Amino acid sequence: MSDAWFQGKVAIVTGGSRGIGAATARWLAARGAHVVAASRSGDFPEGAEKPSSIRGFAADMEKNDSVDALFAFCDNTFGALDILVNNAAVIDVAPFTELSDAQWRRMFDINVFGMAHACREAFRRMKPGSAIVNIGSIAGSHGREKFYGFSAYSASKAAVAALSEALSVEGRARGIRVNCVAPGAVDTAMLRQAAPGLQTSAKPEDIAETIGFLCDGSRAAVHTGGVIEVLTNG
Numbered sequence: 717m718s719d720a721w722f723q724g725k726v727a728i729v730t731g732g733s734r735g736i737g738a739a740t741a742r743w744l745a746a747r748g749a750h751v752v753a754a755s756r757s758g759d760f761p762e763g764a765e766k767p768s769s770i771r772g773f774a775a776d777m778e779k780n781d782s783v784d785a786l787f788a789f790c791d792n793t794f795g796a797l798d799i800l801v802n803n804a805a806v807i808d809v810a811p812f813t814e815l816s817d818a819q820w821r822r823m824f825d826i827n828v829f830g831m832a833h834a835c836r837e838a839f840r841r842m843k844p845g846s847a848i849v850n851i852g853s854i855a856g857s858h859g860r861e862k863f864y865g866f867s868a869y870s871a872s873k874a875a876v877a878a879l880s881e882a883l884s885v886e887g888r889a890r891g892i893r894v895n896c897v898a899p900g901a902v903d904t905a906m907l908r909q910a911a912p913g914l915q916t917s918a919k920p921e922d923i924a925e926t927i928g929f930l931c932d933g934s935r936a937a938v939h940t941g942g943v944i945e946v947l948t949n950g
């Protein structure tokens with residue numbers, strides 16, 4: 717499969733070692749993009765479906781110097797950056813009174829501050845026509861059902877949506893589109909950890925379709941500042 721706009725484009729996908737991030741890395745690579753799939757492990761699932769244009773890279777979104785090393789690797793390897801998918805996140809589920817400050821800080825450090833730092837590094841590099849997609853959650857959406865024990869995670873994902881809307885304003889002047897995809901329940905390791913009883917037929921590949929569309933400078937050229945909820949059957 718190939719798609720003209722993606723040919724030779726350079727993408728960073730954080731949280732790319734599994735789940736929605738790995739599916740997005742495959743989606744982009746299948747259309748001709750070079751993809752850096754970043755995660756703490758730096759792994760990428762091997763197998764017949766792993767294109768050679770996906771490179772795993774070990775980077776921890778909780779640490780600014782680690783994020784800096786990720787962007788430096790991209791600079792040194794490709795000398796360009798066209799797409800950033802900010803997908804890495806963590807969740808600790810616990811009643812509000814039992815959730816520690818350290819847990820709150822870790823969720824915000826990774827889910828929000830790490831993402832903001834990556835957006836800043838991307839803004840400094842990206843040329844007009846580039847795209848950022850930040851992954852939020854319906855857990856952070858105003859007016860959607862909330863879940864017991866998700867207080868810090870929900871707050872962090874609301875921040876992701878607000879950050880994305882705000883950056884789209886500054887991105888307009890630079891020709892950088894910024895959108896947020898906010899999924900419902902998707903069958904991944906995170907869902908099985910956070911909500912073991914929840915069943916959904918939504919697969920990471922379903923969300924990758926929406927993320928990929930928003931990255932596409934030919935089809936989504938006017939799309940910016942959106943928080944696109946992907947409501948699922950979970």
Ligand SMILES: NC(=O)c1ccc[n+]([C@@H]2O[C@H](COP(=O)([O-])OP(=O)(O)OC[C@H]3O[C@@H](n4cnc5c(N)ncnc54)[C@H](OP(=O)(O)O)[C@@H]3O)[C@@H](O)[C@H]2O)c1
Pocket residue numbers: 730731732733734735736737754755756757758759775776777778802803804805806826851852853854898899900901902903904905906907920
């Ligand atoms: N699954 C759902 O139902 C659902 C619903 C709504 C929103 N989301 C959002 O979708 C995104 C992807 O979630 P998922 O369900 O695919 O989760 P997942 O299967 O747990 O994958 C999370 C990815 O993030 C990486 N990661 C975690 N902490 C990191 C860190 N500090 N630095 C760098 N990478 C880190 C993990 O790799 P390492 O462990 O190797 O670092 C992994 O690649 C997240 O933003 C999540 O909040 C998921």
